[in-house]
Amino acid sequence: MISATLNQVAHNGQPKRSTYSGDFVLEVDQVTKAFPGVIALDNVSLRIRPGSVHVLMGENGAGKSTLMKIISGLYQPDSGTLRLRGETVQLNSPLAAQRAGIAMIHQELLLMNSMTVAENIWIGREPRNRFGVIDHSQMQRQTEALLQRLKLNLDAESEIQSLSMANRQMVEIAKAVSLEADVLIMDESTSSLTETEVEHLFAIVNDLRASGIGIVYITHKMNELFAIADEFTVFRDGKYVATHPASGITREAIIKLMVGREISQMFPKQPVALGEVVLSVDQLGLDGVFANVSFDLRAGEILGFAGLVGSGRSNVAETLFGITPATHGTIKLKGQPCVIDCAGTAIRHRLAMLTEDRKETGCFLPLNILENMQIVALQQGYSQHGVVREAAVEQACHNMAQQLRVKTPNLYECIENLSGGNQQKVLICRWLLTQPDILILDEPTRGIDVGAKAEIHRLIVELARTGVAIIMISSELPEVLGMSDRIVVMHEGQVTGIVDAASADQVTIMSLAAR
Known part of the structure; x- marks a missing residue:
C-alpha cells in the first residue's frame, strides 16, 4: 500500500x-x-x-x-x-x-x-x-x-x-x-x-x-x-x-x-481572416531532442501545439526563440531565411515568448512589477541616446497592467508578493510591450483561475484579430481545441499530425499524441 x-x-x-x-x-x-x-x-x-x-x-x-x-x-x-x-x-x-x-x-x-x-x-x-x-x-x-x-x-x-x-x-x-x-x-x-x-x-x-x-x-x-x-x-x-x-x-x-458572475464563453475564439505566412519552419531539429519539425504560421493565426509531457513542444518553442539554437533545418520570417541564435536575435525580429515556468525562467522575483514588466521593452522605443524615458515607459506599463487587470496596489510592489496568476499577467504584459509580430505562449493559463483564463483567452483572440501570429502550447486539450485554428501534435520529438481544430476532437489529438 x-x-x-x-x-x-x-x-x-x-x-x-x-x-x-x-x-x-x-x-x-x-x-x-x-x-x-x-x-x-x-x-x-x-x-x-x-x-x-x-x-x-x-x-x-x-x-x-x-x-x-x-x-x-x-x-x-x-x-x-x-x-x-x-x-x-x-x-x-x-x-x-x-x-x-x-x-x-x-x-x-x-x-x-x-x-x-x-x-x-x-x-x-x-x-x-x-x-x-x-x-x-x-x-x-x-x-x-x-x-x-x-x-x-x-x-x-x-x-x-x-x-x-x-x-x-x-x-x-x-x-x-x-x-x-x-x-x-x-x-x-x-x-x-x-x-x-x-x-x-x-x-x-x-x-x-x-x-x-x-x-x-x-x-x-x-x-x-x-x-x-x-x-x-x-x-x-x-x-x-x-x-x-x-x-x-x-x-x-x-x-x-x-x-461572482457567469462566464458564458470560456473559449471565445472567432474566425479571423488570416494574412501572409510570417513564420515558415522546415525540417527543424535539435540533436537528441526533436527532429524534422515543419509548419507555416500566418498573421492572425492561433497555432496550437499539443502532446504529452516530454513530446518536445516546449523544446521547439525554445529553439524558435533562440534559447537552444537549432542544429538542423531552416527558419524563414516573412519569406526570408533567418538564423535565430539567441533570444536577443528573436526579439529584434519581433518574436516574443512566454516561458512555461514563470518562477525559473520568467519572473525576476526580487524586483518589483515595473522592473519586471519594462525589462525587455526599454530598447523598444523607450530610450534615446542611452537615456530611458522613464515617464513614458512607466505610463505604458501602467496602461498594460490595467488592460490585463493585474491585481496590485501599485507597480512598485515586489512581484514575489503577487499570486501566481497575477505574476503570469505581468509576464504577458512584458512581452506585449514589445509589440511582437509573433507571440509564443507556453502554457499561458497554467495555474490561472477560471476568470483570469477567460480574460487571457479574450486577449489572445484580440491579438490575433490585430494580426499577431500566435503559437500556443497547452496541456489542456479543451483549451487547445477551443482556441486554435490548427493544432500541431507531437510525440517523442516528432510531429505526428497537423489538424484543423474545427474538425478535431480530444480523441483525435490523443491518438496522435500517444502513438
Missing part, C-alpha cells in the same frame, strides 16, 4: 497513522492578513476534516495562497486563530508547522537543482551516524523505500536539474509524504503532470485520505474537484464565500461562486 510510507519509510514495523478523531484536524477562524495597500485576507475561516480531501478554489488574488502560507508558517496572521487537532497554535516558521504536523507542496517547486533526489527529500532531516555525520547509505535506503512504495520510477541519486518538471513535482510530493503530516496542503500539484501521472497522484491522495490525513487541495481544474474532493470552499477577493459538498453541485454554480 502507498500509505505504508506515511510515517515509516526506513524502519521496521507498521507505519504510525494520524490518530486524531475530532471533527476537524485543522480550523482557521476569522483570519485577517494585510499587505501595504491591499487586504489579502478579510476574516476568512476554513475547516478541514481528518481523512478527507477539501478543495480550496477561487480566482487568482482570492487569498488562497496567502492563507496556505499562514497555515504553513511562512506568514503570520494579523488577527484570527488557528487550531490544530483542537488546540490553538502559533506557527512562527515553516519548521514549526512541519513539527506540528503540517506539510505543504508549493505550486512553485522549492527544490535545490544541484542536489540529488535523496538530498532534497531529507534536507534538514538527514539521517546521521553516532558521530553526527550524515549517513548517506541510510538516506539512500530511506529514499529508495519511499520511492518504491509511492511507485515512483525515480533514481534517488539523480540531480534535480536532470529531471523533467513532472518528475520534479513527484519529488516534492515524496518529500511532503515523508514528513508524516496530519495535514497536507497541495497547491496546483497536477500543473506539470500528464493524465497518467495525475491518476497516479490521485491514487496517492486516496491512500493518504484513507490513512486519516486531512488534505487541502488547491486547484483551478473543475474535473479534479469532482474527481477527488469530499467538499470544497470558495474564496473571492480575500473573503470567504461558501463551503459545499463536492456532490450535488454543478460546474456552472461553482464558477459563479468563484467569480
Whole structure:
C-alpha cells in the first residue's frame, strides 16, 4: 500500500497513522492578513476534516495562497486563530508547522537543482551516524523505500536539474509524504503532470485520505474537484464565500461562486481572416531532442501545439526563440531565411515568448512589477541616446497592467508578493510591450483561475484579430481545441499530425499524441 510510507519509510514495523478523531484536524477562524495597500485576507475561516480531501478554489488574488502560507508558517496572521487537532497554535516558521504536523507542496517547486533526489527529500532531516555525520547509505535506503512504495520510477541519486518538471513535482510530493503530516496542503500539484501521472497522484491522495490525513487541495481544474474532493470552499477577493459538498453541485454554480458572475464563453475564439505566412519552419531539429519539425504560421493565426509531457513542444518553442539554437533545418520570417541564435536575435525580429515556468525562467522575483514588466521593452522605443524615458515607459506599463487587470496596489510592489496568476499577467504584459509580430505562449493559463483564463483567452483572440501570429502550447486539450485554428501534435520529438481544430476532437489529438 502507498500509505505504508506515511510515517515509516526506513524502519521496521507498521507505519504510525494520524490518530486524531475530532471533527476537524485543522480550523482557521476569522483570519485577517494585510499587505501595504491591499487586504489579502478579510476574516476568512476554513475547516478541514481528518481523512478527507477539501478543495480550496477561487480566482487568482482570492487569498488562497496567502492563507496556505499562514497555515504553513511562512506568514503570520494579523488577527484570527488557528487550531490544530483542537488546540490553538502559533506557527512562527515553516519548521514549526512541519513539527506540528503540517506539510505543504508549493505550486512553485522549492527544490535545490544541484542536489540529488535523496538530498532534497531529507534536507534538514538527514539521517546521521553516532558521530553526527550524515549517513548517506541510510538516506539512500530511506529514499529508495519511499520511492518504491509511492511507485515512483525515480533514481534517488539523480540531480534535480536532470529531471523533467513532472518528475520534479513527484519529488516534492515524496518529500511532503515523508514528513508524516496530519495535514497536507497541495497547491496546483497536477500543473506539470500528464493524465497518467495525475491518476497516479490521485491514487496517492486516496491512500493518504484513507490513512486519516486531512488534505487541502488547491486547484483551478473543475474535473479534479469532482474527481477527488469530499467538499470544497470558495474564496473571492480575500473573503470567504461558501463551503459545499463536492456532490450535488454543478460546474456552472461553482464558477459563479468563484467569480461572482457567469462566464458564458470560456473559449471565445472567432474566425479571423488570416494574412501572409510570417513564420515558415522546415525540417527543424535539435540533436537528441526533436527532429524534422515543419509548419507555416500566418498573421492572425492561433497555432496550437499539443502532446504529452516530454513530446518536445516546449523544446521547439525554445529553439524558435533562440534559447537552444537549432542544429538542423531552416527558419524563414516573412519569406526570408533567418538564423535565430539567441533570444536577443528573436526579439529584434519581433518574436516574443512566454516561458512555461514563470518562477525559473520568467519572473525576476526580487524586483518589483515595473522592473519586471519594462525589462525587455526599454530598447523598444523607450530610450534615446542611452537615456530611458522613464515617464513614458512607466505610463505604458501602467496602461498594460490595467488592460490585463493585474491585481496590485501599485507597480512598485515586489512581484514575489503577487499570486501566481497575477505574476503570469505581468509576464504577458512584458512581452506585449514589445509589440511582437509573433507571440509564443507556453502554457499561458497554467495555474490561472477560471476568470483570469477567460480574460487571457479574450486577449489572445484580440491579438490575433490585430494580426499577431500566435503559437500556443497547452496541456489542456479543451483549451487547445477551443482556441486554435490548427493544432500541431507531437510525440517523442516528432510531429505526428497537423489538424484543423474545427474538425478535431480530444480523441483525435490523443491518438496522435500517444502513438
